[in-house]
Amino acid sequence: MAGGGVRVEGLSQAVRALKGLGLEVEDLKNAFATIAAEATELIASKTPRRSGRLAASVRGNRAQGKAVVRSGRASVPYAGPINYGWRKRNIEPSLFMQRGDVEYQPKAVQRLETELEAAITRKGLR
Template identity: 45%
Template sequence: MGVHVAGLNETTRAFEKAGVDVEELKDAMGAVAAEGADVMQGFIRKGATRKLHDSVRGNRAKGRAIVTAGRARVQYAGPQIYGWPRRNIKPSRTIEQTDAVMEQRAPELLEQGWEEIAKRNGLL
């Protein structure tokens, strides 16, 4: 599951060659991951525990935005959200629904973030 953004790797490399700080690239991806986490939290079943809802979070990598759910104390996050094929537990529609929303939103957020980075670094 996930959203693929064409040209992501090339854009990241071009910014790095232009001398853009990696932390700035992480900020752009972090914005996508944060919004993805907010969207996913909205789709978590109402019967799910509050701990599961609160464990949803995004990362800040330079080349991808990942949303994760669950921690050591939230034991059933994997089966509830991602499914568990070995035990015939089907995944919830949470990821599919989140991907459907983020498919259009992620490129918009990246474009905004990259434009800000380019302006700050005198590339526009």
């Protein structure tokens, strides 16, 4: 997985407060799953392609307090060298993970707000 990412100040405190108000863990996971899915699609579109296996290895993960996007696996061990480069092998870094992250960053907070507002409304907490 590439370094970087979108970090929202105070997110863990906000998650705790929302749970205290009655929002369930599944609601939070679903909000972060939506963010991870959108970011995954964007990052996969930035991935260099030969066979398409690298782009297919980009996947999102939902959790209660974060959205994570990873690429590569045992069958695609070259994800790191393609993203970060490998000087000894003359592989230039493509930084596809970082480029996708930077492009999605402005949308991430907006999407989180929209998803949490919808969950709050569904629960009748407003």
